[in-house]
Amino acid sequence: MKPILVVGSMAFDSVETPFGKVERALGGSATYFSIASSFFSELKMVAVVGEDFPETTLDLLRNRGVDVSGVQRQSGKTFFWQGKYGYDLNAAQTLETQLNVFEKFRPEIPKSHRSTPYVFLANIDPELQIQVLEQVKDPELVACDTMNFWIQGKPSVLTDLFRRVDIVFMNEGEARQYAQEANLVRAARKILTLGPEWLVIKQGEYGSLLFSKEEVFSAPAYPLEKIYDPTGAGDTFAGGFMGYLSSVGQVTSTSLRKAVVFGSVLASFNVEDFSFNRMLSLNAEQILSRYREFERLTHFHAETEFPSIRLLNSTPR
Ligand code: AMP
Numbered sequence: 001m002k003p004i005l006v007v008g009s010m011a012f013d014s015v016e017t018p019f020g021k022v023e024r025a026l027g028g029s030a031t032y033f034s035i036a037s038s039f040f041s042e043l044k045m046v047a048v049v050g051e052d053f054p055e056t057t058l059d060l061l062r063n064r065g066v067d068v069s070g071v072q073r074q075s076g077k078t079f080f081w082q083g084k085y086g087y088d089l090n091a092a093q094t095l096e097t098q099l100n101v102f103e104k105f106r107p108e109i110p111k112s113h114r115s116t117p118y119v120f121l122a123n124i125d126p127e128l129q130i131q132v133l134e135q136v137k138d139p140e141l142v143a144c145d146t147m148n149f150w151i152q153g154k155p156s157v158l159t160d161l162f163r164r165v166d167i168v169f170m171n172e173g174e175a176r177q178y179a180q181e182a183n184l185v186r187a188a189r190k191i192l193t194l195g196p197e198w199l200v201i202k203q204g205e206y207g208s209l210l211f212s213k214e215e216v217f218s219a220p221a222y223p224l225e226k227i228y229d230p231t232g233a234g235d236t237f238a239g240g241f242m243g244y245l246s247s248v249g250q251v252t253s254t255s256l257r258k259a260v261v262f263g264s265v266l267a268s269f270n271v272e273d274f275s276f277n278r279m280l281s282l283n284a285e286q287i288l289s290r291y292r293e294f295e296r297l298t299h300f301h302a303e304t305e306f307p308s309i310r311l312l313n314s315t316p317r
Pocket of ligand 1: 009010011012013026027028029032080081097123124125147149230231232233234235236
């Protein structure tokens, strides 16, 4: 197992979906990521919270084996995000972002965390993500996530960041926006020319795509009847993905494909309730059972010969 260092946001989120709303629920990119990853791996978390952030949430993470000694508590308020989803749950509309303690935050990676083999730069200001990379020592694998807020505000800093990471996670709208390319395959090719070896593009209820320069892998999303809140689905996906990779300790085409499926499994649970509530009642058996359902969902026998298929118009007229 290769432990993971995660740096990202811890937050209060006010979220409205067509199925309900929550005020100041616990969230943040690093929080969702760590909870999902903790099913598979050892986590070291670096983030900042304000005076108003409950110690019980840090205890919850500690109880899941997450090392939160790198989480700074500063005077002021915790990061706050307000978002809204319509019936298209794939696209969040940001109503408000209050950086609060993030405004003056400079990530400081404790000495004991600097040689962690896997690094995940969860969604925060890309300048801070780069500052983290300047402090870590020869990580074996670095992955990052981002969002439209930073693509719009700091695109050239993101380009610098993408040059220095192995895996980039984005959702489809963000990939199109960043690459300025309507076609997703072309957008992916463009992003891969910057330096990352793999790009994961999430398409919400339509699944996800894993691109490298040589191959493309496609996984569906789990067909769910009830989706309450997609907030954190991206971070939870990344948590399942990175957690699985860390548990096998090998980055190969096969392990990456399985990582995509574990990412999809974890994300599919997270959207079943508000905040990360569903993740707290989840157990290993349920994760493995849904992983097997994904296998059944996608498996079919490709014939080597086609005696049962009658192809019409096989000779061009
Ligand atoms: P996602 O997985 O993309 O749905 O991420 C949702 C989480 O991202 C929420 O819990 C928010 O607190 C957090 N978030 C939203 N905007 C930002 C931002 N600009 N920087 C860092 N974290 C953010």
